[in-house]
Amino acid sequence: MALKATGETRDKNQQWGRVNAFLGKYGIVLILLAMILAFSLLSEGFFTARNIFNIIRQISFMGLIAIGVTMVIITGGIDLGSGSVLALTAVLATSLAQIQTSATLKYPGLEVPVIVPIVVALGVGALTGVINGSLIAKFKIPPFIATLGMMTVARGFALIYSNKPLSQLTPEYNFIGQGALFGIPFPVILLILVAVVIHVMLNNTPFGRYIYALGGNEQAARISGVNTDRVKIGVYTLAGLLSGLAGLVVSSRVGSGQPGQGMGIELDAIAAAVIGGTSLSGGIGTIWGTIVGALIIGVLDNGLILLNVDQYWITIVKGTIIVVAVIIDQRKNR
């Protein structure tokens, strides 16, 4: 009698276990689909190819930063400086990509191939990451403080470098943000490419596993022979590089580099990562989760605007969703 009952409970329990595991893994995808469905019903213009591409293009630069910050959070750190680094790299790159007739021409007479602003943006972005990583690894400064410093410093440099928009850029440069290949917007291609590369790196290389190990237990990782300093610096450098890439994409998309660009984007990026299941305590997170998280934010922004919801309400809804995501995360990892 008792035995029979046990058997039944076991089956039921295993079923629940499977349901739970499924929800834990794909729950956010279901939420995304539900949101898409809801907005499609509520607003005519929402579910059109044009608008969908629009959403993806809109999240593309935030997505790039979110991928970087996901890696950082997996190590148990945080990056608050990405928006400012985006602005700094945007003004640096655009100053090297203006056409000679530009009204705000920074360097009259200077004409360089498009590769130069690209390399400068990526290089400076990576450099800010090296600085962040070194401060954190070598000088033991908490990531929150180190990158908060970078947030104000990089923004300051951007403003010093140019306090007005640097516009009228070369067509080659503008292609980065406005062009398309095979009908797919170039920023979207970039995002997918970066996502795949980082995903593979995280899952299929020793360095990728070290990133998780660092967040899982730094001491244990160090004793297991992981060069923890190098992994930290490496991760922040990659995140900086991606901020630089986002700077290129944003400035070429709007056709100008401005010192005020990317304000607050780091928070959206962190939100995307967290909604996508990245744990702020480190050791847990996936790129595809972050992409879904970014899509959720993008769909929310876009859908609510289409519904003429007040901008202030949008921020309130977004904030609430982030908190709920963290609550779910906490319960899952208890």
Add this chain to the structure above:
Amino acid sequence: MGEDNVLVMEHISKAFPGVQALSDVQLTVRPGSVHALMGENGAGKSTLMKVLIGMYIPEEGEITFLGRKVKIENTQQALRMGISMIHQELSPEPYMTVAENIFLGREPLGRFGLIDKKKMMAETKALLERLEIDIDPNTVMRNLSVANTQMVEIAKAISYDSSLIIMDEPTSAITEREVAHLFRIIRTLKDKGVAIIYITHKMDEVFQIADDITVFRDGRHIATVPASQTDRNSLIAMMVGRELTNLFPKEDAPIGEVVLSVRGLTRNGVVDDVSFELRRGEILGLAGLMGAGRTEVIEGVFGIKPIDAGEITVKGKRVDIKSPRDAIRHGMALLTEDRKLTGIMGVLSVRDNMMIASLSSYSKAGFLNKRIIDETCAKEKTRLELKTPSMDQVIRLLSGGNQQKVLVSRWLLTVPDILILDEPTRGIDVGAKSEIHRLMSKLAQEGKAIIMVSSELPEILGMSDRVLVMHEGRVGGIFDRKDATQENIMRAATGHNELMAAV
């Protein structure tokens, strides 16, 4: 039945995804008795106790406590009813003082509802004095050794004045001296009618302290017997389901040339002028009382903490070891003492935890060779009889002993020449323990050199070719296998050793 028992648990079943941790088990505890709960790693011992204190809700089963049917839904409720527990995995608040930890959640309040620190301090002091535990209540927890942390947890569990105290492997982190101390405390509790459920893998302890013994295997109740009516061998047979003859299967291995030589190792304040040599094929036991500096020597050799003086020579070459990476590069491996703090990466998978130290040798052109990694993991799983639903399981969810097995694998996979094992069989069941001992013996025969730190004298005596005994940060004596007797070692460990053996 029922009235004269403190606790009756019946038909308890509990499953986790992929694991049936308990199937229809029972447990009956008499007042004023010590009831030992035994079984292999993953048998479900801790799970049953967590059911009892309301951390897990079972799918099935009934609990009768002090003659009344109860439903226990959380730990606070269990505490109020009079059940407290010393957990297998210590979890103190690292930045709080000893007193704050003991009174966490029930701080004595004074005027304006503020915490009455004086009273808290005084009560903690009285408690520790009563239990003869020599720790200052003002110490911050993270500055305590693992053993002292354990003593604080013991004191805390006792401070609730419960009628039932659960001790889940309370002695895994302490040495014989503290074990004796704990047993004195337990006997006093017994005299007051307090019942104790005592989980351990150590046979000696069971026969010293237990009145009744219950054995679990694979989540099932196998037997409950009075301790006086069973013996070691039949107990082991019940636990592992087969006979296990040789507990310390140390076999002779050809001793070769010196592979590691440590001269004058000094870490100010903790290690003073320690020198020793380690040869190929040899197992060097490192014995000593708690706080004698054994782990501290190891930390210096492995580059975890900087050394202030001393020379380390590996295979005849003077080496400069500044970090664990250097040590690993020179062919060393270290299984650390504190599983949770420096061992497992809790939220990561079993696979990641197993492979982390050897990933670079399992990759080709910068990419991990996942097929070979999976094959390796599967092999390790069989070799150490690892109980896990899959390699993707988060390691935190394995039983304590199974976590330890994963860590042993981690280091064996680095194929080291010099293997340093700090309490390698802590929390491991008899079956797996003799398996790890056999493995050590085999590795020695293959020409590896092994240092084994252990607080378990039988393990030291059974496995070591030579024994180095530490005393207050220095070498108290080094004994060959034939001279290594319990008396000699204890004498050296307490500093009463006249015949300082030549190094």
